[in-house]
Amino acid sequence: MNLTLYVWRQKSSKDPGRLVQYEAKDISSDMSFLEMLDVVNEGLIVKGEEPIAFDSDCREGICGMCGQVVNGVPHGPRKKTTLCQLHMRHFKDNDTLYIEPFRAKAFPVIKDLIVDRGAFDKIIQSGGYISVHTGGVPDGNTLLIPKHDADIAMDAAECIGCGACVAACPNGSAMLFTAAKVSHLAMLPQGKIEAARRVCAMTEEMLAQGFGNCSNHYECEAVCPKGIKVKFIAKLNREFIKAQMTGS
Amino acid sequence: MLFPTSAVGKKIMMAITGQVLALFILFHIAGNSTIFFHALNAYVTALYKLPLFVWGGRLVLLLAFVFHIWYGTVLKLENHAAKPEPYAKTRYLQATFAGRNQIWTGVMVGVFLVYHLLQFTFQVTNPAVAADTHPDALGRPDIFTMVVQSFRQIGIAGVYVVSLAALGLHLLHGIQSSFQTWGMNNEQTLPVVEKTGNVVSVLLFVWYCAIPIAIIAGILK
Amino acid sequence: MILDGKIPSGPLHEKWDKRLAEMKLVNPANKRKHRIIVIGTGLAGASAAASLGELGYTVDVFCFQDSPRRAHSISAQGGINAAKNYPNDGDSIERLFYDTIKGGDFRSREANVYRLAQLSANIIDQCVAQGVPFARDYAGYLTTRSFGGAQVSRTFYARGQTGQQLLLGAYGALSRQIRAGTVTLHPRTEMLDLVIVDGHAKGITVRDLVSGRIDSYAADAVCLASGGYANVFFLTTNSVMSGVTATYRAYKKGAFFANPCFTQIHPTCIPVTGEHQAKLTLMSESLRNDGRVWVPKIKGDKRPANDIPESERDYYLERKYPAFGNLAARDVTSRATKEVCDEGRGVGPGGRGVYLDLGGAIGRLGENTIRERYGNLFEMYERITAEDAYQQPMRIYPAPHYAMGGLWVDYNLESNVRGLFVLGEANFSDHGANRLGASALMQGLADGYFIIPYTIANYLADTKPGVVAPDAPEFKKSCEEVEAFTKRLLAIKGKKTAHEFHRELGKLMWNNVGMSRSEASLKEALKRIPEIRAEFWKNVTVPGSGRELNQELEKAGRVADFLEFAELLTHDALQRDESCGAHFRVEHQTAEGEALRDDKHFSYVSAWEHKGVDKEPELHKEPLVFEHAHLAVRSYK
Missing domain, CATH: 1.10.1060.10 (Alpha-helical ferredoxin)
Structure with missing residues (x-):
């Protein structure tokens, strides 16, 4: 499937951020959400652009390291599921996704989708x-x-x-x-x-x-x-x- | 003491003052319902024969209002500061319209209250029907006529219905929320408290609205 | 060189007491003058840092995640063993000791394993006191469950999240010390070098992952608790950040790496779905209690599982191991599964999978019973595969899971570099050639709570606190080296990402140095690894700079280390010309395909000394002496 992403990019805590549009192409429905971002990042790196920074570690839903807001909902649309366990089959071809960092004064953005x-x-x-x-x-x-x-x-x-x-x-x-x-x-x-x-x-x-x-x-x-x-x-x-x- | 400045303490202040005010709202409509039996003037006259109750009640209400508004404002400002940047895309799964707009329905109720007091307590908005200066046949302040005359004007009735809607929304979130803040909830009771709170809020809204609507409709004259 | 494990003399059950009595102590008033560095905040690191802080030492603890609570110990599901004998089923320290040393196929150090069994009971008590919500029965007592490789019920658990709860307990203790000011936390900070002054570990060089700053920290002793290296295989059950970097860079500075070829492959993981995949997820082995493992009899059979009639199914574990059937040991199961897939009979995308069929059990016991037993696993499976395992069999495949090997340490957990202590999965000491289920958590906490606080004092008592200042030339040199390494990575500006190299290395390691290894496959790997490494240093691309948060730079550094470490692992696998535990050399097997140990020639720990990249490491041996346990053929029949 193909998706249009609007991803929050912010160089550091001091810089202002903005939403940047990316196209995620040929995404398999078996991918997890984070693997989809991995694929987008691989594409960016090869093009010489900076990949989207995001936190993740165990990728099995227990360490609590990952987390982004997808279309206004932290960890995305599936109930009781962390982002690393959310699979792309829950999205449709040509979907538009807004991907933002967790927002709160106590969670300042460090870079892109990474917060402190x-x-x-x-x-x-x-x-x-x-x-x-x-x-x-x-x-x-x-x-x-x-x-x-x-x-x-x-x-x-x-x-x-x-x-x-x-x-x-x-x-x-x-x-x-x-x-x-x-x-x-x-x-x-x-x-x-x-x-x-x-x-x-x-x-x-x-x-x-x-x-x-x-x-x-x-x-x-x-x-x-x-x-x-x-x-x-x-x-x-x-x-x-x-x-x-x-x-x- | 930690209580009035702590996160939970402030909330409990909101809950306790809110519950006092909600109890008054219940008492108020119960008393006002005498209008349907053409006993409003009798009820008010009887009530005013209990000055300690009236003035004591007014003092409690005044304090409850002041604290409710004060803490409500403080909490709102703190909460706003804690979430300075909005999302580009927002979607709520469980937070209700009422809950999210509690401060605005509160402001509406506050503004309405000033108008309501000026109209029926201080009776300055329409001196021609002021009850204190226009006694009924038995020499009692003619509250009934004042109310009926006022609500016959569709504009005033409209303001009341809208304001009562705001009050209803405020209660819709407020009642269940106050029980949660008191900690009087567990997994089983939470949905019951929520439903009961909703039912009570809607009932109060309908009950209150019944007066201006009955007057506009000409049922009460 | 023949290494001395510094095992106390005397009977096995008195060794630890004897050592405790011999060891020197540090005066309470002097403790705060001693600075200790702890790397890693998993079970071993967090428990060590907390305990040392409580004692009054000045501790600096480092983790590369954003919080100590993220460490990969958190993913452990099953439980933690302890010889409590609460169920009155005949458990004892002796029995836990024997099960563990036998499970390790007699390639671990007897005295260490015995001490582990002795301390196991204290761990449960400590964790209960911390508020770990272990499962309880209706009378309020702790309950246990059975686990692989044991005939007694000694595994304590907190639902399917035992590792999480134990780690949160240790994290609480650590947090308390951070608040008390004895421990300073350095999150998002990665250790990139060990600093050795006059033969003693006296500090580390780190990169602040947020600012990119490279800095050194000086201390009187260093504790490494940075976990295992299974990610050298790329697709594993480990977390994506897990690496070999901390231990490998200590190895490059002179610490010996012991038994790197001992890597555990877990038989029941959800199979790979495609090239894009970043990691694999474990499905609890307990499913094999009620499930039957099978593949189609015919090669390349594409029919859905439910359309394949009983007569055309090959229940290969039951066929090959009639006594054990589906409950055959982990390593045996994994190898048999690989074999049928190699024959082209694997199922699912890519043909790398077999069916784990609970259909029979559902029919026999009803869906509800199965749901009660394994509901959360079925849910997890559904989340990842979108398949309903109540309707069709699960697909599973083995995946790398745990590293038994690690830095060499003596009985005091001190490496050959004085002042460098190694804890938990990062060391090699307790699991031999194969780890039993529910014993990784036990080891991490034993090391951190109950061993290091005593043994480090013995070392510190002989050292003058703060004798090495942070401005010593060794620190400056270390920072320059790390800086140069970073610059070198950034300067290549090639065409391939670090991820691609990691995947390529992982594939090679998995195919050639994975579940079964042969001289030919290992030699081929030894030829290929330096080629991939050479290409990496010519053609990797790392965007951005070193002076900012740069995840690609972090990843490239970790992959660079894997590309060297893989060679060491393969080298060890080639040198160990026997089969034992998880290390299976096809040349050495019994007629039934079981691992064939060669105690006469290989009853030792292989500890490797770094001699330079592209140079052969030097082998040092620590002979394994079994005074107590009888060397026997490992069999669960």
Whole structure:
């Protein structure tokens, strides 16, 4: 199939960017979206032009490195699918695709479709862990965790930190990302001890990093490639209220 | 304290003030519905015999308004700053028209409120039918005539219907959103809260609109 | 040279305790004066950096992704082994040790493997404490599942994302230390050289992938945890950025590379669909529990699978290995699959695929049962192939997956270069000629959490902190070399992309140095690789400059290293004139086609010393001594 692409090109964070038109020719429907871009890039390199810069690593939907906005939707049109797992058979011949970087103040563009998601690391650094030292821990089975709780914790822990939630949010909020980590740890007995401090520190860091607030649009849930639910945002809110009421 | 400046704290302030205002909206239409039984003047007179309730309520509402507007503005500005560059192509999958335009429906409701207060509370827009200066046969302020006379003008009725639509949209997003912010949601309750919020919003819109429409249609005179 | 693995003396189960007691310690007050560099943030790197930071060392950690959480450990699906014996099915440290050393076809170091088994239980406890949501039963206890190569149920898991959850646990611990200020994170930074001063590793030279700046960092010790090199085969299950660069450049600076020919080919991956493909995706091996593998009996049969009658299907694994059937060992299955495809009976585009048919199981157990067991895999398969595996059999084909070989290290994980420690998949030590499922995660975390914190202290105790300043001439020289290398790549301005060379190399490696290797195929590869390399240095094109984010430059650098490393790998494969584990020389097989080991002549680790590009590397041997385990013919019958 043949496609017309409008791709965001931006030399560096300091330069202004713009959409540039490219023709993607003879694209196989078996290609993944990123392989389609690989093909376009090979063509550009041979012509002596600079290829389109974009992030990707594992290409099997788990590392969270890839992510672009395709026709207004982060990770493209297929539900619960990262861009690297989205295949071209979901597009039609002669389609026009707008390909843009994830946009948010907290995710400045580094080059073309690559953005800096270091703000996510900063949120985790502010408290997205259990403060345990290596060694000196009890046997894993001394801590009993109901299957139901462990399953919910795992639902939240599946977040791959790709940033699609921020890209989709009209407010550029990182609530779903933050909520997933807060909920994952707050569901587990070993994580409850620091839950109050954690939720306050992480939401504060989220604002400090320039993310917006949650307006409950649930756009994040709709684009999340791992299907993380907004019920975890409600859980974060509860954890926050609990923390405030207990004065911690 | 972290509360009033934090991301969640600000949202909870929005939720709690919004819920107070929504409760008032419910109370307001319940009281106003006495108009259908030609008991509006009696209801208002009875109400004004409870000055502590009236003035206490007004104070609470005023505070709720001030905080709702203040936090709404702060949040909007912060959220806007967090997303400075728009996409060339935008497509929403789940975010509703109502949700995305919450600030604008809010502004519309605010502007309307000023007009509404000037019209029926301060009664300065049309002194000829001002209830305070035109008592009914029993000597009570003739609110009924003021309302009916006002809404007979299609323009005024139109302004009300449009503004109420804005209010309805505002509630459409606001009600379900406030429950989520309070954390009173899980996977099972979320769709229920959303649906209930939608139904209540539409009901309120229809209920409120019933008054001007009934008057225009000549059902209420 | 005969290498000394510095294995403690005494009985096997006392060796690690003995070493712990012997090793020197660093005074707590002095720890922060010692600077340690960690390269890589996978399970080994992140756990090492976090643990060292907790102890109070000053740590610099580097990764070339945008965040430590992207490292390829995250892709591991199945689980992590631990000798907990929770199910009461007879597991023990001894049994895990034996399974692992047997799985490695007796080509790993006994003492290392035993220590790994000893530490395995601590890893689970540590990860639980970190909040890793391992699967639990209804009473709240940890549950396990069975995995290949073991008769006990000892594999702990978190759905199909065990690697992700373990990595996020280590990433949390690392993040905590970054916040505490003991660890400095350098994301989007790639190590391009190891700096050695007076025979000790004292720093690295890196390229900031965003600005293009080339800089050196000095330290008192360097930990390499940069993962494996399977991408030398181009189409693999590894992530696209995975490379050999960090370890290979350390090799060029004098570190020995051990057993590079030991590369694992995983039998159940989704086949290649075309030239455009960038990588392959693994389908969990567990599908073979309920699936039957077959190809048409007739060459070039183009009928859809469901139209081929039972009598015209060749269930070749069941035919060839009646005892094992579809559950034959990984390497055996992979080779048998290649064989039938070589005969022209492969299915799907390009004829490189076989059917993995769950039709019988669906008929027997019902679609719902199968959906419960493998639903997520069927979904993944559908996403990639657009085929519904409930309606027609899956197509699978083997693909390179893991590197057992790596930089040579002694029992303390220190390479022959003093002060250079190598962790996780980057070293060679624990998996011998073949790795068992669910043991890669175990090794990465054992190295990082429980071995390096002790052994590095033993080294640092004898060194003066900060003795080498960042302005030492060795650093300047290293920066100049890296700069020159970059300039050389940019100056070629040829006609072919780095990607094309990588693909060409990968094809050659796959065909000649892949699942089965012969003297002739290896010799041909040794002839071809330098030719491709020569063409690369004449005809590669790298657009842009070195002073900016330039992904083509990064890629070209990695491919350049693969083009040299491939030769080393092939050389090792040719030198090891026996079959063992994943290294299958067609000259050495039993009548049934099983690998035929030659313990008399090859019971050693091959550690190669770099002598210059286009020169033969020098072989050093570390004899493998088995005091405890009996060398036996590896058989799962």
